[in-house]
Amino acid sequence: MKPGLAAAAVWAQPFVLLMLAPLVQGCVRKLKAVLQNRQGAGVLQPYWDLLKNLRKEEVVSETASPIMRFVPYAAFSATFLACFLVPVLLPASPLGFAGDMIALVYLLALPRFFMALGGLDAGSAFGGMGSSREMMISSAAEPALIAALFTAAVRAGSTGAAEAASAAAASAPAALGPGLALGFIALFLVALAECGRLPVDNPATHLELTMVHEAMILEHSGRSLALIELSSMLKLTLFLTLLANLFIPWGLASRTDPASAVFSAGIFGLKLGGLVLTLSVVENSTAKLRLFRVPDFLGIAFVLALLGLLSEGILRLGL
Amino acid sequence: MNLLGFSSAVFLLGSLLALLLARRPAAARAVSLGAALLGSVGALAAAVFCLAGGDCGALTIAGPLGPGGFSFRLDPFSALFTGLISAVSLPASLYGLSHASEHDDRAGALGAFYNLFLLSMSLVPAADNAFCFLFAWEAMTLTSFFLVTLDHEDPEARKAGRFYFVMSQGGTALIFAAFLLLWRASGSWEFSAFREAGRLMAPGMKSAVFLLALGGFGLKAGVVPLHLWLPYAHPAAPSHVSGLMSGVMIKTGVYGIMLTALSLLGGGPAWWGALVLGLGAASSLLGVLYALMQHDLKRLLAYHSVENIGIILMGVGAGMIFSSFGKPDLALLAFAAGLYHTVNHAVFKCLLFLGAGSVLHAVGTRNMEKMGGLIKTMPFTALGFLAGSMAISALPPFNGFMSEWLTFQSLLAGFGLESAPARLATLTAAACLALTGGLAAACFVKAFGITFLAMPRSQAAAEAREAPAPELWAMAALAGACLLLGILPGPVLTVLKQGLGSLLASPAGLPSPVLAASGPFGSVQPSLLLALLGVLGLGAWLAMTLIAGPARVRRGPTWACGLPGLTPRMEYTATAFSKPIRLMFAFLYKPTREVRIERQDQPYFPGTIHYSTEIAHLIRERLYMPPVKTLLAGAHLIRRLQAGSVNLYLGYLCATLTLLLLFLIGRAR
Numbered sequence: 001m002k003p004g005l006a007a008a009a010v011w012a013q014p015f016v017l018l019m020l021a022p023l024v025q026g027c028v029r030k031l032k033a034v035l036q037n038r039q040g041a042g043v044l045q046p047y048w049d050l051l052k053n054l055r056k057e058e059v060v061s062e063t064a065s066p067i068m069r070f071v072p073y074a075a076f077s078a079t080f081l082a083c084f085l086v087p088v089l090l091p092a093s094p095l096g097f098a099g100d101m102i103a104l105v106y107l108l109a110l111p112r113f114f115m116a117l118g119g120l121d122a123g124s125a126f127g128g129m130g131s132s133r134e135m136m137i138s139s140a141a142e143p144a145l146i147a148a149l150f151t152a153a154v155r156a157g158s159t160g161a162a163e164a165a166s167a168a169a170a171s172a173p174a175a176l177g178p179g180l181a182l183g184f185i186a187l188f189l190v191a192l193a194e195c196g197r198l199p200v201d202n203p204a205t206h207l208e209l210t211m212v213h214e215a216m217i218l219e220h221s222g223r224s225l226a227l228i229e230l231s232s233m234l235k236l237t238l239f240l241t242l243l244a245n246l247f248i249p250w251g252l253a254s255r256t257d258p259a260s261a262v263f264s265a266g267i268f269g270l271k272l273g274g275l276v277l278t279l280s281v282v283e284n285s286t287a288k289l290r291l292f293r294v295p296d297f298l299g300i301a302f303v304l305a306l307l308g309l310l311s312e313g314i315l316r317l318g319l
Numbered sequence: 320m321n322l323l324g325f326s327s328a329v330f331l332l333g334s335l336l337a338l339l340l341a342r343r344p345a346a347a348r349a350v351s352l353g354a355a356l357l358g359s360v361g362a363l364a365a366a367v368f369c370l371a372g373g374d375c376g377a378l379t380i381a382g383p384l385g386p387g388g389f390s391f392r393l394d395p396f397s398a399l400f401t402g403l404i405s406a407v408s409l410p411a412s413l414y415g416l417s418h419a420s421e422h423d424d425r426a427g428a429l430g431a432f433y434n435l436f437l438l439s440m441s442l443v444p445a446a447d448n449a450f451c452f453l454f455a456w457e458a459m460t461l462t463s464f465f466l467v468t469l470d471h472e473d474p475e476a477r478k479a480g481r482f483y484f485v486m487s488q489g490g491t492a493l494i495f496a497a498f499l500l501l502w503r504a505s506g507s508w509e510f511s512a513f514r515e516a517g518r519l520m521a522p523g524m525k526s527a528v529f530l531l532a533l534g535g536f537g538l539k540a541g542v543v544p545l546h547l548w549l550p551y552a553h554p555a556a557p558s559h560v561s562g563l564m565s566g567v568m569i570k571t572g573v574y575g576i577m578l579t580a581l582s583l584l585g586g587g588p589a590w591w592g593a594l595v596l597g598l599g600a601a602s603s604l605l606g607v608l609y610a611l612m613q614h615d616l617k618r619l620l621a622y623h624s625v626e627n628i629g630i631i632l633m634g635v636g637a638g639m640i641f642s643s644f645g646k647p648d649l650a651l652l653a654f655a656a657g658l659y660h661t662v663n664h665a666v667f668k669c670l671l672f673l674g675a676g677s678v679l680h681a682v683g684t685r686n687m688e689k690m691g692g693l694i695k696t697m698p699f700t701a702l703g704f705l706a707g708s709m710a711i712s713a714l715p716p717f718n719g720f721m722s723e724w725l726t727f728q729s730l731l732a733g734f735g736l737e738s739a740p741a742r743l744a745t746l747t748a749a750a751c752l753a754l755t756g757g758l759a760a761a762c763f764v765k766a767f768g769i770t771f772l773a774m775p776r777s778q779a780a781a782e783a784r785e786a787p788a789p790e791l792w793a794m795a796a797l798a799g800a801c802l803l804l805g806i807l808p809g810p811v812l813t814v815l816k817q818g819l820g821s822l823l824a825s826p827a828g829l830p831s832p833v834l835a836a837s838g839p840f841g842s843v844q845p846s847l848l849l850a851l852l853g854v855l856g857l858g859a860w861l862a863m864t865l866i867a868g869p870a871r872v873r874r875g876p877t878w879a880c881g882l883p884g885l886t887p888r889m890e891y892t893a894t895a896f897s898k899p900i901r902l903m904f905a906f907l908y909k910p911t912r913e914v915r916i917e918r919q920d921q922p923y924f925p926g927t928i929h930y931s932t933e934i935a936h937l938i939r940e941r942l943y944m945p946p947v948k949t950l951l952a953g954a955h956l957i958r959r960l961q962a963g964s965v966n967l968y969l970g971y972l973c974a975t976l977t978l979l980l981l982f983l984i985g986r987a988r
Contacts, residue, residue, distance in 0.1 A: 051866075051867075061875065081851050098848055109757075113760055123885055153731065153840060154731070163841075309734075
């Protein structure tokens with residue numbers, strides 16, 4: 001493949017994620033509906049919802065400051081930028097040289113910071129409650145997230161997401177081990193918390209006292225809401241991509257050429273489908289945790305990730 | 320020209336003139352702060368020349384001024400600290416030009432002590448022998464004590480000052496003991512003699528010196544559990560002084576730890592590094608956890624200084640572990656990460672204190688529960704405080720992100736060490752750093768959100784006015800520095816490695832690339848991330864406009880559950896915001912609450928509800944109170960001897976005399 005074409009393929013990856021994000025959301029919702037013996041909306045419904053919100057007039061609170069208008073843009077651009085740091089189909093990411101997985105964690109903290117400020121800005125108690133809870137959950141999730149990503153990083157000897165993913169893929173059967181499995185479970189638990197899924201938060205509820213993420217963005221409407229919803233979908237897809245490429249070490253193309261890209265696209269689709277199915281089964285079979293049990297839940301994720309990290313160390317370097 | 324001598328003379332002149340002009344507050348303020356600015360420029364220039372490889376300034380006054388003479392000399396490592404101190408005191412002094420008018424009734428004292436404080440602080444790193452070091456150190460403590468107790472009519476400030484003074488003197492005693500041990504080994508007070516003798520000391524003695532110095536300097540730095548004075552003393556001073564105390568004064572403690580452990584003693588076993596790393600991790604976590612529970616804006620910031628000192632010490636401790644394992648490259652990286660955070664914290668903490676000072680002046684209280692909505696009346700202050708909040712929460716592209724990234728990289732490099740305990744220590748520290756980062760972000764969402772957003776919670780907050788121009792310029796300069804230090808890691812690292820080279824007596828390595836920073840596991844280029852953030856945000860706006868036309872926006876009231884009109888009483892408060900974290904860490908805070916409902920006639924309509932909540936300070940109660948209680952009980956017992964009756968005292972004299980005579984007679988036999 002020509003270098004120009006290869007570069008174009010590498011740069012196309014985050015846009016693929018962006019296009020795919022509403023579909024992933026639609027599939028999760030559809031699967032959950034089917035598992036609950038409901039018909040459910042079509043898998044393309046999130047696209048139409050986004051378009052509907054985009055065309056609507058926006059109502060901005062009278063008490064809000066300009067920060068409120070800035071929140072959706074900060075949320076979207078930082079989440080989308082994080083997608084530029086991860087490999088999707090090819091063993092390279094467009095901006096892997098400019099940011100690694102540590103930068104990814106902190107880039108994902110940026111939208112949360114601004115959304116939490118937006119929650120406080122309108123002055124209603126709902127927004128404040130959502131912000132406060134979201135910041136508690138995310139601060140408890142951060143050590144587990146870092147530790148889970150570090151298990152992948154120490155295996156590859158690099159904190160770059162593309163390097164870690166291709167190192168895992170290159171040593172596929174040998175890489176399977178306790179480190180990989182523990183890291184996978186830890187990152188999956190963190191993904192549930194970070195993306196506001198059950199049992200941490202219920203994305204479908206607008207019940208006043210139980211919502212977390214939805215309470216925080218309650219005052220956004222119109223295109224602000226569309227942009228925030230899109231970044232939430234993108235974040236879920238990003239976490240699933242990280243799980244698929246870092247901890248399920250098959251299918252990532254070993255070279256940047258069209259044939260292997262097509263092949264790896266098929267495998268990536270399968271992995272993503274499997275993860276979506278797992279997610280909907282987990283969401284259907286668990287009840288929402290009490291808010292103050294969430295730290296225990298994330299504590300388990302952290303301990304698993306730390307065990308994974310230590311087992312990597314023991315396997316690699318001995319005691 | 321001798322720049323160090325020049326700046327010292329200007330500082331001294333400034334303090335003298337401030338005292339002479341005490342009757343004319345405006346003149347005293349202008350002259351003293353002008354002198355402070357000029358003196359800081361001089362000291363900064365001396366440091367820059369020294370770091371650029373030019374002639375390092377020296378200031379020697381021969382004569383009978385103590386053993387070893389009065390000698391100050393910069394080297395590249397101490398120039399880093401002197402340079403940082405004078406660079407940060409520039410915006411702080413500029414800010415003072417308008418802010419110090421609050422204290423115009425004491426303009427003479429404020430101006431004089433402020434200049435002396437800057438003088439002694441910039442001379443601490445330059446000291447060339449133990450006598451000069453302790454002289455400058457004590458002068459720094461004393462002048463800052465007088466600045467803390469400037470409002471001496473306020474019992475709170477008096478208490479804070481007393482607390483600060485007593486604990487600082489304890490710390491100085493420890494440093495003195497460490498220097499005495501070194502003096503015994505070397506027979507001289509010169510640091511150069513200490514360096515030769517320190518390396519040859521017996522390991523046990525070396526560790527004793529290290530532990531004494533760690534205690535003494537750690538107290539000044541505010542390391543847990545020696546941090547108790549810090550959250551009381553820093554907020555009590557005028558805000559530009561608080562900024563300097565929290566931003567740079569506590570960094571002299573970091574300087575002292577690095578000087579003693581690495582330069583005077585020439586490094587030590589791995590457990591020294593592990594101890595520093597562990598203290599750093601504990602400080603960062605406990606600092607941020609107690610900060611979260613504060614509603615006093617300045618005290619919240621002071622607790623964050625404890626947290627950030629912890630992050631700095633994590634870098635320093637990791638570096639000490641690496642150098643004890645014979646990995647100089649990794650050690651250099653880890654020390655550079657620690658020093659990078661030292662610089663960054665100085666800049667953003669000063670910015671945050673200045674912002675808090677303007678808010679305090681506008682609202683008249685430090686209680687966040689009485690603020691709110693200030694972004695509408697004080698937009699520029701809000702913007703500056705937002706930049707500082709993002710920097711301290713380590714959000715890219717601001718500077719806090721860069722140094723925490725480097726710290727993560729160096730802690731992760733601990734994974735390659737040959738010893739399993741060292742691996743476990745560095746990885747656990749990395750997890751602590753991650754938790755600290757998440758909690759700091761939560762804390763600054765609270766600090767910024769409750770202070771500046773939503774509706775004003777008091778009349779004073781509703782009528783707040785924007786800060787005057789000098790204050791805004793000072794904040795703008797610091798906010799700009801936060802951004803520049805964040806996107807240009809290369810030059811910063813080159814300068815830091817230059818300074819570290821002279822400390823570790825190792826080659827400084829190649830200069831780093833300007834826009835990128837790299838560690839053993841990866842690299843990061845924050846300027847590109849910033850550019851892309853802008854491009855993607857703009858792209859989203861363009862795409863939405865193309866798809867659905869220009870935005871249509873209507874203003875409407877916030878949803879208040881259908882009630883007519885939202886009032887500030889319905890807003891989330893700072894206490895409520897931090898409640899989930901208070902319950903999550905209930906084992907540490909041991910929160911107690913009291914709810915009292917006064918009912919009038921009807922049982923279902925309560926009249927007034929009184930709610931109060933309190934948390935326990937475990938370190939104070941478990942670590943400090945038992946010895947204090949024992950001491951007080953002992954004093955109580957002794958007091959019985961002193962009943963105030965002259966006859967009794969004569970009886971004591973008689974008894975003592977008899978006993979002594981008996982003793983003598985016994986010996987004579």
